[in-house]
Amino acid sequence: MLTVAVLISGTGSNLRALLEATADPGFPARVVVVGADQQADGFAYAEAFGIPTVMVPFREFETRAEWGDELRRHIDVWTPDLVVLSGLMRLLPDGVVDAWAPALINTHPAFLPEFPGAHGVRDALAAGVRETGASVIVVDGGIDTGPILAQERVPVLPGDTEHLLHERIKPVERRLLIETVRSIATGAIDLSVYRTGARSDASASDPL
Numbered sequence: 001m002l003t004v005a006v007l008i009s010g011t012g013s014n015l016r017a018l019l020e021a022t023a024d025p026g027f028p029a030r031v032v033v034v035g036a037d038q039q040a041d042g043f044a045y046a047e048a049f050g051i052p053t054v055m056v057p058f059r060e061f062e063t064r065a066e067w068g069d070e071l072r073r074h075i076d077v078w079t080p081d082l083v084v085l086s087g088l089m090r091l092l093p094d095g096v097v098d099a100w101a102p103a104l105i106n107t108h109p110a111f112l113p114e115f116p117g118a119h120g121v122r123d124a125l126a127a128g129v130r131e132t133g134a135s136v137i138v139v140d141g142g143i144d145t146g147p148i149l150a151q152e153r154v155p156v157l158p159g160d161t162e163h164l165l166h167e168r169i170k171p172v173e174r175r176l177l178i179e180t181v182r183s184i185a186t187g188a189i190d191l192s193v194y195r196t197g198a199r200s201d202a203s204a205s206d207p208l
């Protein structure tokens, strides 16, 4: 059974979907802890499923590295096999990426490498593209630059706002995330082929 830690910052709709999927006794993974960098609405889903929560407020630390070390210390208590960044709106410091990679994945509301960063949906709309998408990647030291594990296109429709488009992308993101976690749990995806430490060079995105 693959044990999973999920890190969030906000609503936690992807977290909710993962909790529902993993509650099925036939699903080969379990969420063992949910962490956040601030008081996040998504904690309510964790509590509803009886999953412990950990809140390490980013703003209370002098440096990103100190915050990351404290977050890692609290999450590692649960010895997760996999850490999922699902709407965590903070960059993890290099030391934490190095410690968890390659068992560290991220969901992103765009078809990477298109539109990386915190505003992937807004940037796709501003660019006037006709389709964008959703991706699940292995985290490396860059911003949404790691190896792509799963992705799917989502059309941009006339009249789309950032909110409308994001709400259409999110169900795709959730499905890809659940499929990816299942594949990691069954061994269909072998994360050990990726060397994605934060300090590795550009070629780190390539499988070994």
Ligand code: GRF
Binding pocket: 008, 009, 010, 011, 012, 013, 014, 015, 042, 086, 087, 088, 107, 108, 109, 170, 173
């Ligand atoms: C997701 O689209 C995630 O990829 C992005 O922020 C959103 C989080 O949504 N970084 P939620 O908190 O799971 O509802």
